Every structure is written in structure tokens, then in C-alpha cells.
Amino acid sequence: MSERALEVEGLVVTFPGETGRTPVVDHLDLVLDAGETLALVGESGCGKSMTALSLLRLVPKPGRIEEGRIRIEGQDVLSLPIADLRSLRGRRAAMIFQEPMTSLNPVHTVGAQVVEAIRLHERVSAGEARRRAGELFARVGIPDPGARLDAYPHQLSGGMKQRVMIAIALAAKPRLLIADEPTTALDVTIQAQILDLLRDLRRDSGMALLLITHDLGIVNEVADRVAVMYAGQLVEQGSREAVLGKPRHPYTQGLLRSIPARAARGARLTEIRGSVPSASAWPTGCRFHPRCPIAFEPCPRIDPGWTELGGGQRARCHAIAREFSA
Amino acid sequence: MLAYLVRRIAWGFATVLGVLLFLFLLFFMLATPDDIARRAVGEKAPQTVLDQWKANHGYDKPRMWNPESPADTMLFDHFRRMLTFDFGRSDADDTPISQRLRDGSGPSLAFTVPLFVLGLALGVGLSLFVAFFRDTYIDRATTVIAVLMMSVSTLLYIIGVQFLLGKLLRWFPISGFDPSPEVILRFLALPVIVGLLAGVGSDLRFYRTVFIEETSRDYVRTARAKGCGEGRIMTHHVLRNSLIPILTGVVMAIPFLFTGSLLLESFFGIPGLGAMTVDAINANDFSTLRVMVYIGSLLFIVGQIATDFSYTLADPRVRLG
Amino acid sequence: MESHVWVNCAVALLVLAALAAAWRLRRNVLWREAGRELWRRRPFALAIVGLYTLFALLDSVSWVDAAGAGVREPRSLLVRAFPADFQEASYSAPLADVEFYGGEPLTHPGAHWLGTDILGRDVFLQALRGARVALLVGGLTSLIAIPLALLFGVAAGYRGGWVDDVVVFVISILFAMPGLLLLIALIMALGRGPVQVCVALGVTGWVSFARLARGETLKLRELDYVQAARALGVSELRIVLRHVVPNLMHLVVITFVLTFSGLVLSEAVLSWLGLGIDGSWGQMIDQARDELSRDPIIWWNLTAASAALFGLILAVNLVGDAVRDVLDPRTLRERA
Numbered sequence: 001m002s003e004r005a006l007e008v009e010g011l012v013v014t015f016p017g018e019t020g021r022t023p024v025v026d027h028l029d030l031v032l033d034a035g036e037t038l039a040l041v042g043e044s045g046c047g048k049s050m051t052a053l054s055l056l057r058l059v060p061k062p063g064r065i066e067e068g069r070i071r072i073e074g075q076d077v078l079s080l081p082i083a084d085l086r087s088l089r090g091r092r093a094a095m096i097f098q099e100p101m102t103s104l105n106p107v108h109t110v111g112a113q114v115v116e117a118i119r120l121h122e123r124v125s126a127g128e129a130r131r132r133a134g135e136l137f138a139r140v141g142i143p144d145p146g147a148r149l150d151a152y153p154h155q156l157s158g159g160m161k162q163r164v165m166i167a168i169a170l171a172a173k174p175r176l177l178i179a180d181e182p183t184t185a186l187d188v189t190i191q192a193q194i195l196d197l198l199r200d201l202r203r204d205s206g207m208a209l210l211l212i213t214h215d216l217g218i219v220n221e222v223a224d225r226v227a228v229m230y231a232g233q234l235v236e237q238g239s240r241e242a243v244l245g246k247p248r249h250p251y252t253q254g255l256l257r258s259i260p261a262r263a264a265r266g267a268r269l270t271e272i273r274g275s276v277p278s279a280s281a282w283p284t285g286c287r288f289h290p291r292c293p294i295a296f297e298p299c300p301r302i303d304p305g306w307t308e309l310g311g312g313q314r315a316r317c318h319a320i321a322r323e324f325s326a
Numbered sequence: 327m328l329a330y331l332v333r334r335i336a337w338g339f340a341t342v343l344g345v346l347l348f349l350f351l352l353f354f355m356l357a358t359p360d361d362i363a364r365r366a367v368g369e370k371a372p373q374t375v376l377d378q379w380k381a382n383h384g385y386d387k388p389r390m391w392n393p394e395s396p397a398d399t400m401l402f403d404h405f406r407r408m409l410t411f412d413f414g415r416s417d418a419d420d421t422p423i424s425q426r427l428r429d430g431s432g433p434s435l436a437f438t439v440p441l442f443v444l445g446l447a448l449g450v451g452l453s454l455f456v457a458f459f460r461d462t463y464i465d466r467a468t469t470v471i472a473v474l475m476m477s478v479s480t481l482l483y484i485i486g487v488q489f490l491l492g493k494l495l496r497w498f499p500i501s502g503f504d505p506s507p508e509v510i511l512r513f514l515a516l517p518v519i520v521g522l523l524a525g526v527g528s529d530l531r532f533y534r535t536v537f538i539e540e541t542s543r544d545y546v547r548t549a550r551a552k553g554c555g556e557g558r559i560m561t562h563h564v565l566r567n568s569l570i571p572i573l574t575g576v577v578m579a580i581p582f583l584f585t586g587s588l589l590l591e592s593f594f595g596i597p598g599l600g601a602m603t604v605d606a607i608n609a610n611d612f613s614t615l616r617v618m619v620y621i622g623s624l625l626f627i628v629g630q631i632a633t634d635f636s637y638t639l640a641d642p643r644v645r646l647g
Numbered sequence: 648m649e650s651h652v653w654v655n656c657a658v659a660l661l662v663l664a665a666l667a668a669a670w671r672l673r674r675n676v677l678w679r680e681a682g683r684e685l686w687r688r689r690p691f692a693l694a695i696v697g698l699y700t701l702f703a704l705l706d707s708v709s710w711v712d713a714a715g716a717g718v719r720e721p722r723s724l725l726v727r728a729f730p731a732d733f734q735e736a737s738y739s740a741p742l743a744d745v746e747f748y749g750g751e752p753l754t755h756p757g758a759h760w761l762g763t764d765i766l767g768r769d770v771f772l773q774a775l776r777g778a779r780v781a782l783l784v785g786g787l788t789s790l791i792a793i794p795l796a797l798l799f800g801v802a803a804g805y806r807g808g809w810v811d812d813v814v815v816f817v818i819s820i821l822f823a824m825p826g827l828l829l830l831i832a833l834i835m836a837l838g839r840g841p842v843q844v845c846v847a848l849g850v851t852g853w854v855s856f857a858r859l860a861r862g863e864t865l866k867l868r869e870l871d872y873v874q875a876a877r878a879l880g881v882s883e884l885r886i887v888l889r890h891v892v893p894n895l896m897h898l899v900v901i902t903f904v905l906t907f908s909g910l911v912l913s914e915a916v917l918s919w920l921g922l923g924i925d926g927s928w929g930q931m932i933d934q935a936r937d938e939l940s941r942d943p944i945i946w947w948n949l950t951a952a953s954a955a956l957f958g959l960i961l962a963v964n965l966v967g968d969a970v971r972d973v974l975d976p977r978t979l980r981e982r983a
Contacts, residue, residue, distance in 0.1 A: 107566050107641055116549075344819070357837075477961035589919070615828075619825070
């Protein structure tokens with residue numbers, strides 16, 4: 001039985017705020033098996049990007065990982081010395097980011113940047129690395145890969161740049177790929193292509209994929225399991241069929257109902273009333289309670305725990321807990 | 327690319343003409359030839375002596391417009407001579423200015439070029455080092471020291487270093503210049519040291535800001551995610567991307583290579599172009615001063631055009647034409 | 648009217664204008680917050696700048712004693728704080744009782760904290776008086792030059808077309824000439840008085856700000872609310888005054904503080920070349936230079952001027968950094 005690709009326990013990430021350090025990720029637990037795709041879903045500001053960054057200890061200052069344990073293929077990330085961390089980054093786990101425009105170094109050729117990713121982890125000659133870079137380019141679907149190696153980022157379209165980013169991420173053959181909103185900045189047609197690419201790559205290599213997104217449509221296309229995040233916490237987890245087909249948490253239900261495609265033509269679009277609270281002003285008790293249509297007595301006071309719903313699905317909600325214990 | 331080159335040079339030439347016009351207005355309209363003559367000959371000199379002096383120096387023609395022959399004006403002369411590098415004679419002591427330029431260039435370059443190279447290496451190197459250690463006590467201490475050093479006037483550095491290293495410790499001669507290879511370094515040491523001290527504070531702060539801004543960019547985050555070490559990030563990513571602001575700073579310094587440093591040369595007795603300018607000031611020698619400003623401007627404009635082209639080498643996003 | 652009366656009036660006007668500006672700004676939340684933040688970060692440096700300003704103001708208000716009462720030149724408040732016959736015959740060491748050369752007893756033995764200079768003037772007083780020149784150079788120059796730089800820069804950026812071409816051309820010309828040389832050329836042509844020095848400094852020091860103002864105006868002109876105002880038919884002048892200029896104010900303040908020290912240091916160099924303003928620290932340093940080579944050394948003149956100069960420049964640099972951080976548009980936006 002192989003090690004889990006990713007295990008996160010009690011992760012707390014804080015930023016300095018008006019009243020001392022404020023958590024933006026609050027005791028988060030996550031699990032990802034080898035070869036699985038887990039989608040981490042939530043709106044902007046819920047802490048999902050910080051979660052992703054903390055997996056490779058890339059949380060920008062003044063943010064800090066206060067507590068928790070992160071294990072990638074059994075290796076404890078948070079206690080690694082810098083040299084080992086550098087070796088883990090790219091080789092065990094790799095990351096691609098939301099903005100392909102600014103995520104590539106503008107003064108180096110894209111080929112050189114892939115070569116760098118290869119040679120940071122393997123002792124190969126420059127020629128061999130270049131050859132491998134060409135192969136990677138072909139694999140991620142870049143046409144005329146040999147010539148493209150010498151292109152500069154500004155000469156490529158957004159979709160091409162993201163493919164380059166994926167090539168860089170795959171260069172050292174990682175077992176875990178963390179994709180932070182990889183298609184948000186791209187056109188819709190390109191989005192579909194990139195998603196197909198990710199799906200194929202995963203299938204061919206058996207790599208685990210943690211996909212951070214706010215787009216439920218993407219989740220449906222690619223994910224095996226889904227975790228829904230709100231205000232620094234997970235509120236629902238489960239298989240894709242379960243969470244998207246039979247959502248239990250009021251927030252998940254609200255998200256799904258508000259997808260315009262699902263609404264009848266001409267009918268009023270459903271929305272979740274209110275807006276996402278900022279990290280310094282999280283409500284007490286269940287953080288969703290001010291916006292929840294079924295909030296009742298314990299919700300403003302007590303933070304709900306997990307209720308297991310069977311089949312691997314769980315949700316944090318007093319109403320569900322009451323329903324399942326009755 | 328060629329079209330751009332031509333356009334840039336045309337603009338540069340137009341600017342040079344503008345500079346010459348400005349100098350003419352400043353030195354011949356604002357300060358009239360009579361004023362200049364008076365300062366050269368003496369305040370109380372009779373008009374005939376002034377007129378004679380003016381005739382000798384070609385200042386007796388009509389300034390801008392001569393109804394008899396339109397080209398025979400001081401304006402025309404000024405432009406013609408400056409553009410053909412025919413600099414004439416000094417207002418003060420009648421020596422040919424071109425000759426003095428030639429004589430003075432050597433000593434000036436001997437001292438400004440090492441100063442420039444060392445200053446750049448020191449400035450960039452130290453800043454890279456400090457940016458690597460940003461937000462640590464090394465960074466904070468260096469910033470404090472940089473501000474302190476920037477707040478000291480160059481005059482004080484000169485006096486201090488001359489006194490300390492020259493008079494008290496007697497490591498180097500206080501002033502003087504001897505171009506023979508064995509001893510030249512001893513004479514250049516003090517002015518170069520002072521030049522470095524005076525410049526390192528502001529260089530450090532400028533480059534540090536540039537480097538630190540680059541380190542917060544997205545592509546640096548990607549490099550880290552790839553497994554790049556911080557050291558490699560500074561040298562391979564940050565430095566490479568900072569070349570444009572560095573180049574711009576370098577170009578601004580080029581005119582100084584030739585005009586020399588007025589203070590340093592005259593304090594340390596280096597017979598270069600800077601010292602020549604100081605003499606011109608003291609002697610109210612407008613003609614030499616005009617030439618110095620002109621040369622400095624010319625060098626700057628040429629340097630600017632050169633830098634624009636160097637940008638293409640430094641940053642592939644810059645495509646001229 | 649005599650010149651010292653003009654100066655008194657000008658100083659009074661300046662103080663009133665500064666108070667009025669401060670009052671106006673206090674009502675704006677952003678500026679009030681910025682001010683408070685600035686005081687929180689650098690109280691000590693601000694206090695020092697305030698101290699220098701106080702001395703400068705004290706030395707700027709002067710009047711002549713009534714006829715027959717004594718000295719007939721106008722003397723400032725600062726000078727009047729010291730005894731009327733405070734000037735000795737020549738050098739004396741700090742806190743000395745006798746002259747440095749010759750040992751003649753002093754008129755005010757032990758009263759000269761930093762000794763006296765070659766003309767017997769009290770060095771401490773001279774150092775204090777230098778504050779006025781420094782603030783004149785740094786402050787007044789900017790006060791004259793900022794409006795001009797704003798005028799040209801904003802006009803060029805906003806109007807575009809030939810106005811822009813002309814302004815850019817003029818700026819390029821001025822910028823192409825090496826700063827110090829241009830300064831020297833201007834002063835030699837204009838004459839060596841304090842007004843001319845300030846004008847020359849103004850011209851050379853503010854060229855880069857005009858360019859900056861132009862660049863920012865170009866950006867501001869394309870902003871949505873400016874376009875909206877134009878679409879609504881608001882007059883161009885009103886747009887400029889109400890939308891463009893206020894958004895440049897933070898840059899004005901930052902540039903003012905940052906160039907202040909550069910101007911004062913430039914004046915010191917000019918003084919050394921004989922082109923500066925009388926009574927400045929630069930002039931004191933220049934005069935003191937050959938005193939160092941005497942034996943025994945006369946060091947107090949140089950030390951006093953250097954310390955005074957360093958103190959102000961350092962304080963202004965520290966304040967300048969803090970101002971830049973506080974008024975950084977990014978932090979301004981976050982705080983709003």
C-alpha cells in the first residue's frame with residue numbers, strides 16, 4: 001500500500017492583522033491518495049490559495065504557518081531543513097499558479113526555464129536536458145516544440161504559457177501536482193484544453209492532483225473527490241458524485257444553486273445572501289450562520305464538528321448533525 | 327530597427343541644438359558681452375578697453391541678427407564652432423581650449439574610470455548581498471549605515487579622508503598627481519576612496535529597492551516552487567531582471583567620466599577637466615565653462631542613445647522599430 | 648522698504664500659508680492619518696527638523712534698533728538672544744577666556760560654547776544661523792519650483808500635442824546638461840546673489856519632477872472617473888484642478904522632502920566654489936578648510952558647521968523615507 005500523496009493535519013496559517021495574528025486557514029485537514037484528484041473549492045478569500053502555498057512552504061511574508069503537519073509521500077514538510085525542502089520542491093511535489101503571464105521569468109527563454117527545472121534535480125548535461133525539455137513541450141501539447149524552446153514568454157499566448165508552466169512542473173516527475181486556479185486567467189476554450197491536458201497527464205503518470213478552484217464546472221470535469229472551503233475551514237467533503245449530486249451543507253447547496261446554467265431561463269438567479277466575511281471578522285460559532293437559510297439556535301454559538309454521512313462524505317453543520325442523530 | 331536608430335539620433339541632435347541655444351541665451355543674452363568683458367578685464371575698465379577685448383574674442387559682432395550679412399552673427403558663430411568642435415580660446419588666459427581639453431582628459435579618465443567600475447561593483451554587489459538578507463538585522467543595519475553615509479556632504483568626506491589618511495596616518499599623499507605607472511595608484515587612492523564613500527550610500531539604497539521589488543514578483547515564486555535556492559534566485563533571476571534600471575543609472579554616470587569630479591580633482595590636485603572647470607569658475611572664464619557644459623551634454627545624449635540600444639540586449643520584451 | 652522688512656513680511660506670509668495648508672489638510676482623512684502615522688514612525692527626526700525650522704524662523708525676523716540705541720544693522724530675534732557686543736576680535740577656542748593667538752582677554756570669557764572664528768564671531772551662533780540659509784535653499788527653492796514643475800508637467804501630460812512636445816523638448820535639454828555644471832553656469836550668468844542661487848537650484852532640481860508629473864498625468868488622464876467627468880462636460884480646467892492635481896499631491900510631498908537634502912548639499916558645494924549664499928554652513932566649511940592645516944589646529948568652526956549640516960540632512964532623510972512609505976499609493980489605498 002503506497003504512502004498517501006498528501007496528508008494535512010490541523011493546518012493553521014496566520015497573517016498579522018489589527019488585533020494580532022489572524023488565521024486565514026483554521027485547523028484544516030486534508031487527505032489525498034496517490035493518483036487521485038481532489039478539488040478544493042471555495043470563493044475568493046476563503047484561504048484555499050494559502051493552503052496550497054503552505055504545502056511547499058511558499059507562504060509569503062508576513063504570513064506564517066503557525067501549526068499543523070503536512071506530509072507529502074510520508075515526508076514531513078514543515079520540519080525539513082532548507083536544502084531538503086528545495087529538493088522536495090519540484091521533485092516530490094510541484095505547483096502551477098494562476099497567472100501564467102507573470103509567473104514566467106520574462107528575460108529567459110521558456111526552454112531555459114524548463115531546463116533549469118530539470119537540472120535543479122538531476123545531474124544531466126545541458127544537451128540532454130534540452131532534449132527532455134523538447135519532449136515535455138510535446139507532451140503538454142505545444143506545437144513545434146523544438147523551435148518553441150527558444151521563445152520568450154511574451155511571445156506566447158496565455159494558453160501556451162500555462163502549458164509551459166505545466167511542463168516546468170512535470171520536469172522532475174513529481175508525484176503530486178498542486179494546481180492553484182490554473183485556468184482562471186484563461187479564455188474558456190483554452191480552459192477546456194488545459195483541463196483535458198491535466199486529465200491525460202494524470203492518467204498517464206498516476207500523479208495525484210490537488211486542484212484549487214472556484215469554478216464548479218471544472219470540478220465536475222476533473223475531480224474524483226471534492227472538499228468545500230469556507231472562511232478558513234472545510235465545510236463539506238466527499239466524492240464528486242456525492243458532493244455535486246447530493247450536496248448536504250447549506251453553503252455547498254447555495255453554490256450549486258447559484259450556477260446560472262442550472263437556472264430556468266428567465267427565472268431569477270438564486271444567490272447566497274450576504275458576502276464572504278474577511279478573516280479578521282469571522283462570525284462566531286458556525287461561520288456561515290449569518291448567510292445560512294436554515295440557521296437555528298446553536299449555530300451562532302457553537303462551531304459545528306464533522307458529521308459522517310456515509311460513503312466518505314462528511315459535512316459540518318448543526319442541522320445535518322441533528323438530522324443524522326435523530 | 328534602423329528607422330528607430332535614425333529617429334533617436336535625430337532627436338539627440340535636436341536636443342544638442344537646443345542645448346547650444348540655451349547656452350547662447352544664457353551666456354550672451356542674459357549675461358551680455360559687456361558683462362563678460364568687464365569680468366575679464368576689470369569692473370572699472372574704460373569702454374575702449376572693453377571694446378578691444380571684445381574684438382579680440384569675437385564678441386563684438388551683432389548677437390542674433392545682422393542686417394548686412396545674416397550669417398555674421400555671434401549666434402551663428404557659436405553654433406558653427408561648437409558643432410565643429412572649434413572651441414577657440416579661453417576668456418581668462420587666452421589658451422586654446424581644445425588643447426586644455428586634451429591635456430585634461432587623461433588625468434580625469436585615470437581617476438574616474440576606476441572610480442566608476444569599483445563604485446558599480448561595490449554598489450550592485452553590496453545591494454545584492456543585502457537584498458538576499460532582507461528583513462534580517464544585516465539588512466536593517468546596512469540600511470541605517472547607508473542613510474548615515476548619504477547624509478554626509480562630500481566636502482566632509484574629502485576633508486576627513488585627507489586629514490585622516492593623508493595627514494595623520496600618512497598612508498597616501500594628500501594631493502598631487504604623477505602619471506608614471508609606479509606611483510599613479512598612490513595618488514589616485516584617496517580621491518577614489520572618497521568617491522566610493524560618498525556614493526555607496528545612495529547606490530545601496532537605490533539598487534536595494536530595485537532588487538527587493540523584483541524578489542516579490544511572481545516568477546520568483548515559480549522559481550522557488552521549482553526548487554531554486556535563494557542564492558541562485560538573486561543571481562540568475564533578480565539580477566538579470568534588474569539590468570534595465572542598473573543600465574539607466576550607469577548611463578547617467580557617463581558624463582562624469584570625462585568632466586571629472588570638480589571637487590575631487592581640485593581638492594586632490596589632479597590636473598583633469600574638473601580642476602579645469604573650477605579654474606574657469608574662479609577666473610570667470612565663460613568660454614571654457616560653455617565648452618564643458620556642451621561636452622557634458624553631448625556625452626550624456628550619446629550615452630542615452632547607447633543605453634536605449636542596450637535595453638534590447640538586456641530585456642527581450644523591448645523590441646525597437 | 649528695506650530688505651529686512653521684505654523678508655519679515657515674506658516669513659510672516661509663509662508661516663500663515665503653512666498654517667492654512669495644515670488646517671485644510673487636517674480635514675482630509677487620508678492626510679490626517681498619514682500625518683499621524685508619520686509622527687508615530689519618526690518622532691525624533693521630525694522634532695529635529697522642527698527645531699531647525701524654529702531657529703530658521705527666529706533668524707528670519709529682524710529689525711533695526713532705534714537710532715542712537717546702538718547697532719544700526721537689522722538684527723534678528725536669534726541674534727538678539729545673544730549679547731550685543733558678542734563679537735570678539737579673532738579666534739578663540741571653545742569656552743576659552745582668552746584669544747587663541749596672542750592671549751588677549753575676551754569680552755565674554757567662557758561664553759563662547761564653540762569658540763569664535765577668524766572675525767571673532769561666535770561659532771555656535773553662526774551654526775544656528777545657518778539653519779535659515781539651509782531652509783531657504785531647501786524650502787523656498789522648492790516652493791517656487793514645484794508650482795512651475797507641476798504647471799509644465801501637468802499641461803504637457805494632459806494636453807498632449809504640441810504643448811507636450813515643447814515641454815518634453817525643454818526638459819530633455821535641461822536634463823542633458825550635467826547638473827552641477829548647469830548650476831554653475833546659471834549662477835555665473837545670473838549673478839551670485841541668494842535669489843539667483845535659489846532660482847538656479849530650482850531650475851536644476853525640479854526638472855525630473857516635471858517629468859514625473861507629466862507621466863502621472865498621462866496615467867490619470869485615462870482613468871475612468873476622469874473620462875466620465877469629461878463625458879459629463881466638466882470643463883478641462885476643473886478636471887485638472889479637482890481630479891489630476893490632488894492625485895499628484897502625495898508625489899509632491901515625497902519629492903519635496905527627498906530633494907530637500909540634495910538642494911542643501913548642493914548649496915554646500917556651491918559655497919565651496921564661491922557661488923553659494925552668505926552665512927551658510929557650506930561657507931563655514933569652506934572658510935574652515937585651511938584652519939585645519941594650522942598648528943595647533945583650529946577645529947571648532949568646521950566641526951560646528953559639519954555637525955549642523957549632518958544633523959539636518961540626516962533628519963530630513965529619515966523623515967523623507969518615512970514620508971515615502973506613508974504616502975505610498977499602495978498603503979494609501981489599503982488604509983482608505
